[in-house]
């Protein structure tokens with residue numbers, strides 16, 4: 078496996094710890110090596126030290142031991158090169174020599190602006206044959222046009238079956254459990270539709286700011302960084318029809334139908350159905366944090382959004398008229414990723430207290446699925462309270478280690494299973510829906526609304542639901 082961008086945040090914080098765990102569990106092929114590539118001129122020994130420091134910090138203490146590390150680090154190699162220079166690929170080819178007869182995986186953990194060069198130069202150097210796979214990190218491009226250009230360049234070198242477009246939310250255990258819940262239990266199917274569902278909320282709130290990724294994030298913003306990919310993928314899994322088989326083509330066919338059924342948000346709807354925000358200074362967990370525009374490598378007049386909320390609608394038979402409220406933001410009060418399926422209220426109210434009637438799927442920080450129902454509270458009188466029928470996944474499967482999303486997805490790449498990866502048309506359909514919203518923001522000069530770090534986002538994100546008699550489930 079060749080990791081372009083091997084010294085970056087993603088490689089050091091997510092990929093190497095995931096590969097370490099897979100190695101420790103005996104899941105990596107015995108002869109598999111990992112070659113990290115970046116421009117920094119460091120030795121293999123120094124790279125191994127760098128990798129060790131980050132793995133120690135990101136692997137739970139109980140799973141890290143010196144002997145396993147020694148064996149794992151023997152798989153690690155480092156090769157300094159500039160991925161935008163064709164000549165460096167001849168050096169790379171010589172470095173690889175006759176190794177990798179069993180196949181190669183190219184993991185592109187770099188900015189998407191390098192994807193086209195990397196694919197083209199691998200091909201020129203004779204390094205892209207039928208025995209290779211390529212993994213592309215999100216976001217694929219910056220817009221529909223740039224995504225199409227990337228996909229086209231990649232497509233000239235690799236067949237679609239060799240391309241793995243990763244979205245790590247699809248590797249999260251609870252996200253896959255959502256499919257199990259929907260398609261392995263008959264209970265929900267009859268009520269999983271407009272007649273019974275009032276609305277859906279998909280909320281991914283982070284306490285983190287932009288960390289060391291200011292220069293990337295200031296060009297991207299929450300819409301391109303999170304909503305175009307992770308949140309729309311979650312929406313697809315909630316809304317899609319049952320695939321005929323659990324395989325890559327069948328699952329992705331159903332997801333793409335949902336993306337194509339999303340009602341366009343353009344013109345005045347951009348003003349009325351979307352809210353963008355940007356954090357100002359505030360406090361999180363008792364600590365002062367600076368405003369976004371004071372973060373490292375961020376323009377101090379930046380109008381990039383660090384928060385977005387919007388109302389989407391899936392224009393098809395099953396979902397017509399059901400609002401899907403999507404929200405994501407950085408520097409929010411607490412980290413939580415949740416999907417809420419709010420069922421309609423009873424048609425005739427017998428009791429004073431109402432509401433609950435919801436399915437709550439928690440992705441983070443704890444994974445759980447719970448059905449919130451109204452029940453009588455003990456004692457005299459008929460007083461109702463919401464109670465939870467709780468499927469605590471960590472508790473239910475407590476003997477088994479919980480896999481991180483990247484572990485599962487990396488193993489899928491190694492084994493060639495692309496069910497949990499995005500197909501070209503999916504990525505392009507997502508951009509086709511997102512692009513007019515971003516253009517609308519610029520056309521209406523819709524600057525992000527300020528919200529203090531440590532809050533639940535700008536006021537307008539609450540009004541979006543309140544004006545329809547609903548509220549975010551905090």
Ligand SMILES: NC(=O)C1=CN([C@@H]2O[C@H](COP(=O)(O)OP(=O)(O)OC[C@H]3O[C@@H](n4cnc5c(N)ncnc54)[C@H](OP(=O)(O)O)[C@@H]3O)[C@@H](O)[C@H]2O)C=CC1
Pocket residue numbers: 081082083084085086087088091114115116117158159160161185186187188189191214215216290293
């Ligand atoms: N960080 C994260 O948690 C996530 C990141 N992603 C995506 O992954 C990608 C990488 O992100 P991230 O790791 O955060 O970015 P970083 O900026 O931390 O890392 C970029 C890496 O690319 C290398 N690089 C840059 N230019 C070149 C070049 N010309 N030739 C060779 N190597 C180069 C850098 O090393 P050097 O400068 O030494 O060359 C570095 O190793 C992005 O597309 C991002 O959107 C997706 C999901 C999560």
Ligand SMILES: O=C1O[C@H](COP(=O)(O)O)[C@@H](O)[C@H](O)[C@H]1O
Pocket residue numbers: 283285302303414441
């Ligand atoms: O892809 C990304 O995801 C992370 C959030 O991932 P999570 O698994 O911690 O929820 C986000 O911080 C980052 O900005 C984005 O690029």
